[in-house]
Amino acid sequence: MRVLIIGGGGFIGQKIARALAKRGSLRGAPITELALADLAEPAAVEAPFKVSLLTADIAERADVDAIFAMKPDVIFHLAAIVSGQAEAEFDLGMRINLLGSVNVFEAARGLGTNPVVVFSSSCAVYGGEIPREIEDWTGLNPQTSYGAQKAAAELLLTDYSRKGFIDGRGPRLPTVTIRPGKPNAAASSFMSSIFREPLQGETANCPVGKDYELWYTSPRMVVENLIRCAELDAAALGENRCFALPGRVGSIGEMIEAMRKVAGDEPVSRITFEPDQRIYDIVIGWRPHINAKKATDLGLIADSSFEDNVRYFLEDDIRR
Amino acid sequence: MRVLIIGGGGFIGQKIARALAKRGSLRGAPITELALADLAEPAAVEAPFKVSLLTADIAERADVDAIFAMKPDVIFHLAAIVSGQAEAEFDLGMRINLLGSVNVFEAARGLGTNPVVVFSSSCAVYGGEIPREIEDWTGLNPQTSYGAQKAAAELLLTDYSRKGFIDGRGPRLPTVTIRPGKPNAAASSFMSSIFREPLQGETANCPVGKDYELWYTSPRMVVENLIRCAELDAAALGENRCFALPGRVGSIGEMIEAMRKVAGDEPVSRITFEPDQRIYDIVIGWRPHINAKKATDLGLIADSSFEDNVRYFLEDDIRR
Numbered sequence: 001m002r003v004l005i006i007g008g009g010g011f012i013g014q015k016i017a018r019a020l021a022k023r024g025s026l027r028g029a030p031i032t033e034l035a036l037a038d039l040a041e042p043a044a045v046e047a048p049f050k051v052s053l054l055t056a057d058i059a060e061r062a063d064v065d066a067i068f069a070m071k072p073d074v075i076f077h078l079a080a081i082v083s084g085q086a087e088a089e090f091d092l093g094m095r096i097n098l099l100g101s102v103n104v105f106e107a108a109r110g111l112g113t114n115p116v117v118v119f120s121s122s123c124a125v126y127g128g129e130i131p132r133e134i135e136d137w138t139g140l141n142p143q144t145s146y147g148a149q150k151a152a153a154e155l156l157l158t159d160y161s162r163k164g165f166i167d168g169r170g171p172r173l174p175t176v177t178i179r180p181g182k183p184n185a186a187a188s189s190f191m192s193s194i195f196r197e198p199l200q201g202e203t204a205n206c207p208v209g210k211d212y213e214l215w216y217t218s219p220r221m222v223v224e225n226l227i228r229c230a231e232l233d234a235a236a237l238g239e240n241r242c243f244a245l246p247g248r249v250g251s252i253g254e255m256i257e258a259m260r261k262v263a264g265d266e267p268v269s270r271i272t273f274e275p276d277q278r279i280y281d282i283v284i285g286w287r288p289h290i291n292a293k294k295a296t297d298l299g300l301i302a303d304s305s306f307e308d309n310v311r312y313f314l315e316d317d318i319r320r
Numbered sequence: 321m322r323v324l325i326i327g328g329g330g331f332i333g334q335k336i337a338r339a340l341a342k343r344g345s346l347r348g349a350p351i352t353e354l355a356l357a358d359l360a361e362p363a364a365v366e367a368p369f370k371v372s373l374l375t376a377d378i379a380e381r382a383d384v385d386a387i388f389a390m391k392p393d394v395i396f397h398l399a400a401i402v403s404g405q406a407e408a409e410f411d412l413g414m415r416i417n418l419l420g421s422v423n424v425f426e427a428a429r430g431l432g433t434n435p436v437v438v439f440s441s442s443c444a445v446y447g448g449e450i451p452r453e454i455e456d457w458t459g460l461n462p463q464t465s466y467g468a469q470k471a472a473a474e475l476l477l478t479d480y481s482r483k484g485f486i487d488g489r490g491p492r493l494p495t496v497t498i499r500p501g502k503p504n505a506a507a508s509s510f511m512s513s514i515f516r517e518p519l520q521g522e523t524a525n526c527p528v529g530k531d532y533e534l535w536y537t538s539p540r541m542v543v544e545n546l547i548r549c550a551e552l553d554a555a556a557l558g559e560n561r562c563f564a565l566p567g568r569v570g571s572i573g574e575m576i577e578a579m580r581k582v583a584g585d586e587p588v589s590r591i592t593f594e595p596d597q598r599i600y601d602i603v604i605g606w607r608p609h610i611n612a613k614k615a616t617d618l619g620l621i622a623d624s625s626f627e628d629n630v631r632y633f634l635e636d637d638i639r640r
Contacts, residue, residue, distance in 0.1 A: 128560060131457060137451060137458060138459055139457045139460060141457065141559075141560055143559070148475045148479035152472035152475045152476060155462065155468045156472060159464075162463070163465065
């Protein structure tokens, strides 16, 4: 079992790599090789099998072919230009999120082995003129270039799978919070930083009101779900390979109170509330009320409370 | 007002060209130039303004740039690899239906004038695990590569419009029947040929049963609607630029009886019924029960009976 993680330098890619190192097997077979690929060389991961660290620009087909030379059986395609950046740099988003994804699907098809491709899509595919409660068959109606590029790639993933070129699985990730590390160019960056920075003794600003509701998942849960997506039997997935992952709905205010329960008043006092119209205009188009029936039926899981998310961060990710 | 019709050699492109020649104006301005572009040089059209006949492979960006040299104010993008061919020749479909459409949107964006782009999408974007009755917000769930490529291009059209790069309109065409000319590689080809060939004194085969239901429109109606799509105010369209055109639902049996009412028993006797699994497998995934509310609210229109469709064919298109 050879595994390739594209976007292997990102925090989810690194966490999947460490989880695979701990498991030692995937889809019932021992892992013999893991390759982590990213624009810059990914951090090394200790494992009981060979780990390669590769660089690639997935918009360049030759780069993609080079990282596929290890002939992976399972590919995690996590590489993306995130929402805020894809909105500001449209051409870059098209290059990586759409053309890059096509290159990955084409290279996987080129193996001729119908490999498993787990593609991380996003709740940013929803929005606009659709009903409040989102079902598995509700239309993708993205309100950002990031969402549009992800949604277009989803359609191709399902079609490549129907044709038997790849065995695709396209889970739509809820907002992942509390992310470790630093703020990034994602419009959702504040949805982690308003908890992470205060828990690490720093201030952070919340650019939206406390009544803003989001659909979220913890890093632990998303890593577990992405691995479960790789493990699923193709027969159980049905025709449409893309579906919302289970998540929880919470308002910023409720989540802040959950942090207070776990970590006391002091971190909460470090949050400021300065509105930011550019961020607001992007995230207000996202939609939190999602009935992830297909994913739940497939055995994928959600957090039980945001208090857990805070505890997971303190256990796994807080800056030491 | 300069107009470019990509796919201008096809029967819809030619009919739009003739309709524009008769109208003489579009969006309230006199037409000064019309360019028809296609893979092979389109047939000439008589008009009271300059008509250019161009060739281009839209998968080649340089070709697309060349046909955009006339700086069109309105672009009709009708060029496509049709359903049966895109299913058989996957790479060609990706090249023209997806990459070609991106090239057209990019060239239109490159004009810097926010030009109107009318993109003909298709009812083939619907299918599979979605409710029987399709609303404007029902998910695109194509069951063919053609449908997947059209749906992906739709998402980009809406996003390019949101960004202010182009002023897109992406009507999803019902099956157009009765088409003039000869059978083609579209899986829907029989939906015209079982009427057209018998009305022209020849036999034709129906590869599906009489209870098969389709969502259809006449050539007259689709040409009128595509021109109305170009005329619409951007403000009236809302965020999502793609929507189902109004159509009628009819079973093959009902449509045959409508032809009998208009043209008598003889044409009906020329239809044979030999099942064809390859065609059936494609068209069974299409969906006829579509509530085209947005398009109807926008003033777009449907036929009043299939008898009209038969009459239109006899008036406009029967081989003389």
